[in-house]
Amino acid sequence: MWWDVMLVSVKVTVTVWLVSYLLRPFLPCWYNNTAEIIGYRLLGVIFAVPAFARNVWIVSSSIMYYFGMFSILGLLLAGAFLFGYTLLMELGINIAGLWPYYLVLSKIAQNKTAWAGATTVIATTVAIGHMWNLRITTTKFYEEMKKFAREEREAREKRSKEQKNKSLY
Secondary structure (H helix, E strand, O other): OHHHHHHHHHHHHHHHHHHHHHHHHHOOHHHHHHHHHHHHHHHHHHHHHHHHHHHHHHHHHHHHHHHHHHHHHHHHHHHHHHHHHHHHHHOOOOOHHHHHHHHHHHHHHHOHHHHHHHHHHHHHHHHHHHHHHHHHHHHHHHHHHHHHHHHHHHHHHHHHHHHHHHHHO
16 A cells, blocks of 8 residues: 555656656746756655665665574574484483473474474575675676776777877877
């Protein structure tokens, strides 16, 4: 529902801005100046949306990534505890203080819904890790392309400077 409201408000704003842009030559100077200021501010807001969305993605993915990593660590510790305590019980060693934890964790381990949630957390963490890797790789690629273009431009400028120097002699 909120998405519909946003979409309608963007459509109305763009329509009003376009109509006012077309009518500017026929309207007074003060209106043109005000409409121009509003137009530039609107364009500034529109251009700021991708940067804001990127920053929101980075922050939320960071939070979810670390949540997933701590969940994986918790699953590892719980699994190690269950395995170790079960092994101790099979060997005839029973530690009474750990029995309540063993019962709770064994009930959770038998619950399919808990495993579905754990699997989802792990899969999401892996996906976010791959997205981070893709973002880092893309950033490195664009930096390398900029460096390559700069080196090409500098080489071209150097060749043109050498040709000018040769033509002077």
